[in-house]
Amino acid sequence: MASRQQLLRLTEETVCPICLDFFTDPVTLDCGHNFCRSCITQSWEKKEINSCPECREVFPERNLRVNRALANLAEEARKLKLDPKDNGSKPHCEVHQEDLKLFCETDRKLICLICRDSREHKTHNFLPISEAVEIYKILSQRRNRRFDKQN
Structure with a gap:
């Protein structure tokens, strides 16, 4: 059985740094950071510049790679009914x-x-x-x- 600490780490790894909810259609930028497709797209539209919200690296092209492994992890965390916004996390x-x-x-x-x-x-x-x-x-x-x- 997984410990509470392990569940918390799982939750942290499956949460988008923009919306702070479990990843939905996660994509990876060329710098290696991950975001929900809709979150990063909206972020870029607001800023009118293609840069990573975490490391600020600027990208001349919108190269979003689907991250299926992260999508699967986020789905498993959802099934465990973990709350990414829970005070316990x-x-x-x-x-x-x-x-x-x-x-x-x-x-x-x-x-x-x-x-x-x-x-x-x-x-x-x-x-x-x-x-x-x-x-x-x-x-x-x-x-x-x-x-x-x-x-």
Whole structure:
């Protein structure tokens, strides 16, 4: 029988990073990242540029390869009635199995409250995840605007 942790990992691997739901008609970009066909198509239409939302690589042509293996995995996860938006599927610290609640600005990674108090992070700066998301969204938007102006 699969452990809860294994089910959570399965769920994470079968979720589109754009819609945050199980993949529907998953496709792979030339950079190797995967998205639902409709999600990436809509994203490209909004931006009017063919770039990967994860790594920002720009593609001169829309080369979308069907990812059947990922489609099968997503279907199996659906059959297990896993909820990709379930609070139980929040990422957990691999060391302490605690919810990741903080963003370590120094190491640029998510950590749990126990990690925050460890020697490894003693002199580091932290933000609540929601605050870090807002800050990095703004920075990403500014970077995209500069990129758009250059091209």
